[in-house]
Amino acid sequence: MNNNLPKWLERQYAVLLESFGSREFRFPEAAKVLEESSQIPENQAKVVLAELRKSGVIKVRKDPTDARKRIYRLVSPQKRIQQALFPEIAGPHKTTLTRGELEALLKRAADLIRTRVDYHYILVLLFYKRICDKWKAEFEQARQEALQDGFSPKEAEIEARQAAYHDFDIPEEFLWDNLRKDLEHLPENLSHAFKAMAERNPELRVIFENVDFLQFTQSYENSEILRQLFELFSSYSLKQTSPDILGDAYEWILRYFAPQKAKEGEILTPREVIRLMVEMLEPKPGESV
Incomplete structure (x- = not known):
C-alpha cells in the first residue's frame, strides 16, 4: 500500500471520506460528490478511483446485482496509518523499550514531521x-493489592483510582487509550486533556499550557500528522521505560531537530561537557554533582 498519496489525490480521498466514511458506495455516487466538491468531471472521476485503488486506499468488489459494476469502500485513515507506520507490529504491544527501539520509534516520528512541525x-x-x-x-498494582486486602472487585477499582496511588492526577476520560477511541476529535480532546492536566498538576503547567493542538491542526496535513504520531506512539507501552532512556529520547530529539543549539549547550549540556565536569570534580560515592 502506498500511503504517500500525491496532494491532489489525498484531497479527493478526503472529499470521499467526508461523504462516505466507512460505508460502501458506487461510481455514480462518487462521481457526483467529486463533481460537486472538486468540479471533477465524470471521466476524471474514473481516474481518481483508479488511482486510489492502485494506491491501496480503496477496496473494490463486484456488484452482486450487476457483475459489470463495482462497489467501493475507502480504507479508513486509522488503517492506513497502521499499515504504513508499523506493518511488522502484530499481537500485544511491547511492554519494554530499549534505547535502540526508542531511537527507531523517534526516527519514525521525525520522518513524519520533518521540519514542518515544531x-x-x-x-x-x-x-x-x-x-x-x-x-x-499504578492503577493495576493498587487494584491487585486492594483485592488481596479483601476488597470486592468494584471496591478495589474505586480504591485504585485514589490520588494517593498515582504520581499524577489524570482524568480517566483523558487517558491515552481513551483518547485513541475518538481520533476524529483528537485535537479537541487533547486540548481538553492538557488543560485538565495543567489545572490538576501545577508542576506540569509549563509543559501542557504551551501546546495548542487546535491551532496546530488547522490544516488537514497537520491533522493527519498528529493522528499518525498518536498511532505510532500507541504501538508501544512506556510504563516500564526507565527515566534514563526517556532522557536519551529527549537528547536524541534535540540533536536531530536543533543540532546547533544542542552543540552549543543552549538546550542541553553536551555529554562531553558532563564527562569533563565529572573528571574535574571527582565526586565520591554518595555525592552528587
Missing part, C-alpha cells in the same frame, strides 16, 4: 504517553 509536539506526546501508561500500571 519538535516539541513529539516531546509532549511522548511524555503524555509515558505518564498515562504509568497511571495504568
Whole structure:
C-alpha cells in the first residue's frame, strides 16, 4: 500500500471520506460528490478511483446485482496509518523499550514531521504517553493489592483510582487509550486533556499550557500528522521505560531537530561537557554533582 498519496489525490480521498466514511458506495455516487466538491468531471472521476485503488486506499468488489459494476469502500485513515507506520507490529504491544527501539520509534516520528512541525509536539506526546501508561500500571498494582486486602472487585477499582496511588492526577476520560477511541476529535480532546492536566498538576503547567493542538491542526496535513504520531506512539507501552532512556529520547530529539543549539549547550549540556565536569570534580560515592 502506498500511503504517500500525491496532494491532489489525498484531497479527493478526503472529499470521499467526508461523504462516505466507512460505508460502501458506487461510481455514480462518487462521481457526483467529486463533481460537486472538486468540479471533477465524470471521466476524471474514473481516474481518481483508479488511482486510489492502485494506491491501496480503496477496496473494490463486484456488484452482486450487476457483475459489470463495482462497489467501493475507502480504507479508513486509522488503517492506513497502521499499515504504513508499523506493518511488522502484530499481537500485544511491547511492554519494554530499549534505547535502540526508542531511537527507531523517534526516527519514525521525525520522518513524519520533518521540519514542518515544531519538535516539541513529539516531546509532549511522548511524555503524555509515558505518564498515562504509568497511571495504568499504578492503577493495576493498587487494584491487585486492594483485592488481596479483601476488597470486592468494584471496591478495589474505586480504591485504585485514589490520588494517593498515582504520581499524577489524570482524568480517566483523558487517558491515552481513551483518547485513541475518538481520533476524529483528537485535537479537541487533547486540548481538553492538557488543560485538565495543567489545572490538576501545577508542576506540569509549563509543559501542557504551551501546546495548542487546535491551532496546530488547522490544516488537514497537520491533522493527519498528529493522528499518525498518536498511532505510532500507541504501538508501544512506556510504563516500564526507565527515566534514563526517556532522557536519551529527549537528547536524541534535540540533536536531530536543533543540532546547533544542542552543540552549543543552549538546550542541553553536551555529554562531553558532563564527562569533563565529572573528571574535574571527582565526586565520591554518595555525592552528587
